[in-house]
Amino acid sequence: xxxxxxxxxxxxxxxxxxxxxxxxxxxxxxxxxxxxxxxxxxxxxxxxxxxxxxxxxxxxxxxxxxxxxxx
Numbered sequence: 019x020x021x022x023x024x025x026x027x028x029x030x031x032x033x034x035x036x037x038x039x040x041x042x043x044x045x046x047x048x049x050x051x052x053x054x055x056x057x058x059x060x061x062x063x064x065x066x067x068x069x070x071x072x073x074x075x076x077x078x079x080x081x082x083x084x085x086x087x088x089x
Contacts, residue, residue, distance in 0.1 A: 031054075032062055032065040032066040033054060033055050033057060033062055034053075034054045034055075035065045036057035036058070036061040036062040036064075036065050037051070037053050037054060037055065037056055037057045038050055039057070039061055039065065039080060040057045040058065040061055040084060043077065043080060043081065043084070057084070058083070058084040058085060060082075060083035060084050060085055061080060061083050061084045063083070064079070064080070064083050
């Protein structure tokens with residue numbers, strides 16, 4: 019995420035990335051909020067996995083991970 023000096027994945031704090039993903043699922047044109055926590059456990063769990071480079075998660079996978087929860 020441009021402008022943010024955060025790390026993600028197994029060795030970093032994946033919560034802010036999970037929040038951004040959920041914001042984009044709700045509104046692809048939304049500006050990033052100042053929130054760093056509050057995403058669903060499912061999405062936080064997905065972004066904490068050490069995925070192989072180039073892995074693509076579908077919108078359906080992300081929606082299922084968050085359990086259809088709307089912010």
